[in-house]
Amino acid sequence: MNDTHTLLWMFPIAFIFHDFEEIILGEPWLRKHAVKIKARIKKRAPDFLARQMSAALDKSATELSLSISLIFCLTFLATFLAIEYSYYSLFLLASSMFFLHGFVHLGQAIVLRRYTPALITSVVIVIPYGLVLFQQLLDKRIVHLPGLLINFLLAIILMLPFMLVMHQVGNYLYKETVRLLIK
Numbered sequence: 001m002n003d004t005h006t007l008l009w010m011f012p013i014a015f016i017f018h019d020f021e022e023i024i025l026g027e028p029w030l031r032k033h034a035v036k037i038k039a040r041i042k043k044r045a046p047d048f049l050a051r052q053m054s055a056a057l058d059k060s061a062t063e064l065s066l067s068i069s070l071i072f073c074l075t076f077l078a079t080f081l082a083i084e085y086s087y088y089s090l091f092l093l094a095s096s097m098f099f100l101h102g103f104v105h106l107g108q109a110i111v112l113r114r115y116t117p118a119l120i121t122s123v124v125i126v127i128p129y130g131l132v133l134f135q136q137l138l139d140k141r142i143v144h145l146p147g148l149l150i151n152f153l154l155a156i157i158l159m160l161p162f163m164l165v166m167h168q169v170g171n172y173l174y175k176e177t178v179r180l181l182i183k
Contacts (some may be wrong), residue, residue, distance in 0.1 A: 005083050007136055011095055012075045014129045018102075021070045022118040027061040029117050034058070037112075049160075056167050066177075067170025088142055096148075096155035097162065099130030104159075 030037075034057045041053050059067075074131045075094055082091035102122035109116045143151070 004136060004140055007133055008079050008082055008091065010129060011079050011091070011098070011133070012072065014125050015072060015075045015098060017125050018098075018121040019072070021121045023061050023065055023068060026064060026117040030057055030116075033112075033114075046161050048109055052167075055171075059167075063174050065169065066174045067167045068126070069171075072167055079098055088137075092137075092143060092148070092151045093154055093158070095130065095133060096151040097159050098126060099134070100155050100159065102126030102130065111164065133147075 026113060038054050038057060041049075045053060074090075076097070078090040078094040083086040105116060105118045105122040106127070109119045134143075138145065138148065
């Protein structure tokens with residue numbers, strides 16, 4: 001295994017540390033701040049998006065964990081395909097989304113003027129990892145700057161729909177799992 005492979009395998013590890021912060025601190029943080037956030041969203045977002053975001057804010061840590069687990073499986077798959085088969089397209093898109101997602105958490109904290117769940121790992125892990133990762137991928141010519149910028153653009157366009165779909169699928173699977181195994 002070379003240094004680039006090690007750096008690529010750090011993606012799922014960075015992802016899980018980041019999402020541990022979100023899972024562990026998200027529910028108690030939302031209990032305290034959700035009402036204010038929902039009011040701000042309702043004023044600024046289209047109705048469909050406001051409903052989706054409100055539903056996401058009402059999720060328990062357990063419900064959120066299933067959606068995050070699905071996304072983790074995709075980060076692992078993307079990393080595996082990049083390392084074992086030199087198929088970098090999915091990895092570049094996924095790692096671009098992850099990197100930009102770190103800036104979303106930073107932006108949330110700035111707009112709300114307070115700590116938000118996943119802020120610490122965004123600043124300490126996600127953004128620095130992305131900077132090192134993308135510099136290494138550029139240096140090794142695994143991707144060229146225009147290709148990287150296209151991935152960032154695709155990540156910006158696809159991030160919100162991707163997150164909404166993952167939350168919908170996670171919500172469905174959670175309800176079905178509870179229905180089949182618990183009730």
